[in-house]
Amino acid sequence: MGREGRGTVGETDERQDRRIVPETTRRADRLPGNRYGNRPTMKDVAARAGVGLKTVSRVVNGEPGVTPDTERRVQEAIEALGFRRNDSARVLRKGRTASIGLVLEDLADPFYGPLSRAVEEVARAHGALLINGSSAEDPEREQELALALCARRVDGLVVIPAGDDHRYLEPEIRAGVATVFVDRPAGRIEADAVLSDNYGGARDGVAHLIAHGHRRIGFIGDMPRIHTAAERLRGYRAAMEDAGIAVEERWMSLGATNPERVRRAAEEMLSAPDPVTAVFAGNNRVTVTVIRVLAEQSRRVALVGFDDIELADLLQPGVTVVAQDAAALGRTAAERLFRQLDGSLVAPERIELPTRLITRGSGELPPAD
């Protein structure tokens, strides 16, 4: 423990190996010939087809210079043995893995589903596979994951950062790992980033509430160390300031987005002597909980949420949201990554995608006081 290169996932390696390897490897070890659980190799295919090793390689890779007859013999041997090229060896030789890594926060969050899917589609179009993992909003776990992916020699990395210091990626980037940050920018390094216009979106959303007569507006958001949360708060403040409203501390609550915390925050704002008449919810998780809390209130409280949520249109009233296009974020990031890889990109850039205010009713409720 701790004697490994800093940041490798290595410290669990030994245990892991012992856990994963046993049966099959032991079986293979007992067999004198092939390992890898008896998998046939090109050598085996070559022997069976009565040709040279390289000829098999040629057939498998569709390289020219093989007579139809030879090719047929090789194909038959491949079928008969159930041979499948070992891409690990191939990677080792070729230097590229045709796979990219995606580090995100939580695969189960409905916001990241479409984003991952978009990244995957782009990867697929480029013949690459996607390896992904969730950081669970833990910077250390993000680093561990990202470096593990680098150790697998992914060609590129799409990262939704949890932490705010990404200098640990410097050697990797220098070594040619294409890297794009999504949803939040990288910390302490220069790197491509594809973001939503969190500031502008939040400002628009809050301005929308103000336009409908609200002055005491609550903001419930994610932990302030998260860039999106900070930006959205900034947008909130800007909108309030534009309207000449002095923001009170107790209207703002930043922290974890679990239901308990959000519920507490919302209830506090709503039960104060001078309660807020509208709430701006900082992301989809928050919005969902706030909707629940508001449903229990006797007063009608206006609501605008950041991120669209499914069925938002069918609630009473419909939930007005600042929607970001998760798929577009993912797609843009992945495309940029592959442009890094083919060398058509040079300087890191920050791309900001616009958000869209979708009015459905909940933001148009008048202040009830």
Add this chain to the structure above:
Amino acid sequence: MGREGRGTVGETDERQDRRIVPETTRRADRLPGNRYGNRPTMKDVAARAGVGLKTVSRVVNGEPGVTPDTERRVQEAIEALGFRRNDSARVLRKGRTASIGLVLEDLADPFYGPLSRAVEEVARAHGALLINGSSAEDPEREQELALALCARRVDGLVVIPAGDDHRYLEPEIRAGVATVFVDRPAGRIEADAVLSDNYGGARDGVAHLIAHGHRRIGFIGDMPRIHTAAERLRGYRAAMEDAGIAVEERWMSLGATNPERVRRAAEEMLSAPDPVTAVFAGNNRVTVTVIRVLAEQSRRVALVGFDDIELADLLQPGVTVVAQDAAALGRTAAERLFRQLDGSLVAPERIELPTRLITRGSGELPPAD
């Protein structure tokens, strides 16, 4: 094209390589020394630290038999060069990759998010990474993906099948790739499967509607070739039969779950001369669209959906659903996979997880006719 081993993703290889490799590799080629985009290797570290290759390996892997002083020197060299072990080479040597593959239908579907996440958590606990891809409900793409993962030599495969013939996996399974099917069983091969009780769940849901006085009940489901859809239909039929109700053809509609098709199907059932008074929706996608259609109706139509959906409790009326535990499906499958890998499992088994009827109002509406 087409001369590859059948089923490899190889035919795109050449193009893909040309797309992905260029810049970096070219750069590396020009540099006489290291490839892999100049990445330092153990050899480089050894040279810099003035020790042997194997000593570096020992330090990196935390093996015993290195004096503190030597270890320090090696660590320094590692830091200085930004060395990171190349897991591809490691894999090649060791025979296990510490990664598992997940083939699912659509990462963007809210049902699969928690499932993937659960698989990932189990993998992580075993020190393995997760590689995943979406089949988009296309059997060919499923096969392509699964075999690509096998070529990467994943240790195991969790598959949510799109097709109904998985004999193509036989050589892989024989070669030791642990394989577990989730959500739907494998076709034409013996393999572990972790399923929900689709039949029982649907039967309970439909029985619930019948208990509230409905006789003309519609069923809108996924394509009949999909196992879950067929099972749920079977449950529907069983419940109807149990109640002595003769099912009419026009009450049942199976097909793609895109909004257009589902909308058309629902509207047809609802506008027939003797319209259905209740609808059983075959999965979450269907439920969402049916909710929309029902909201437009003047009549109150009862609804029970398979799969829980977020905010279902906040709609008017709340949506009654047959909930399955996506996370439990994923967790169970992944755990079983690792048990295959450590050899504590022998015979393939089919595990069925129970579903849970959650009543929220929409299923308790009386027939309106």
Add this chain to the structure above:
DNA sequence: CGCGCATCTGACAACGTTGTCCAGGCTCTA
């Protein structure tokens, strides 16, 4: 009939790592 050329094939090294095995130096004991 012999030569040259084009085409097809195979031997070999290399990718970066780990397992095996042996050498050398050290300590400890007799």
Add this chain to the structure above:
DNA sequence: TAGAGCCTGGACAACGTTGTCAGATGCGCG
């Protein structure tokens, strides 16, 4: 002080693939 035994470190081969290059084979033409 010599010998036994242990501990540390390194040389080497192997994992399965692909790139290089040279050899073999067959064909056409002079």
